[in-house]
Amino acid sequence: MEKLTLSTLNHTAKLLKCQRFTFGQHLDKEMLNVVELIAEALFSSGKERVAILRKVKLSLEKLRVLWRIVLAKEWLSASQALFVHEKINEIGRMAGNWMKDTATGPVDCLPGAGRNQITQSVARVAAAQPGRDHG
Numbered sequence: 001m002e003k004l005t006l007s008t009l010n011h012t013a014k015l016l017k018c019q020r021f022t023f024g025q026h027l028d029k030e031m032l033n034v035v036e037l038i039a040e041a042l043f044s045s046g047k048e049r050v051a052i053l054r055k056v057k058l059s060l061e062k063l064r065v066l067w068r069i070v071l072a073k074e075w076l077s078a079s080q081a082l083f084v085h086e087k088i089n090e091i092g093r094m095a096g097n098w099m100k101d102t103a104t105g106p107v108d109c110l111p112g113a114g115r116n117q118i119t120q121s122v123a124r125v126a127a128a129q130p131g132r133d134h135g
Contacts, residue, residue: 001038004087005031011076019075027066034059034091046102053099060092 008031012024034056041052064085071081 001035001087001091004084004091005035007080007084007087011080015075019073023066023070023075027063027070030059030063030066034063038095041098049102050099053095053102056095057092060088060095063088 008027012020012027015024037052037056037059041049041056044052067076067081067084067088070076071078076084
């Protein structure tokens with residue numbers, strides 16, 4: 001997730017001004033929304049976690065559509081688009097599996113090391129957001 005977030009932020013920063021303030025802002029917002037929702041899901045359980053993960057999947061679908069438009073406008077290369085779509089699909093599969101595990105199995109579906117790594121990544125990305133309340 002961290003690679004996709006950084007790639008998104010780096011790519012949108014390079015868009016032309018008119019593209020940056022239409023697609024760039026929407027891409028950044030949705031990507032950061034996914035990061036925030038996953039952080040929320042880490043500290044939730046049961047039905048609340050499943051509801052949050054559904055929001056993650058919705059945001060991922062929005063990202064897919066926006067990136068397809070960016071590719072159609074030729075604002076990124078085919079290899080960049082492939083990377084983005086592979087990462088979005090990977091996050092979507094992980095969220096879907098996490099939803100299934102939450103609905104049918106253990107309360108804490110992420111091992112401690114995985115949770116710490118994700119939490120640290122989320123904290124780094126959140127700290128890099130100017131003008132946001134991190135408390």
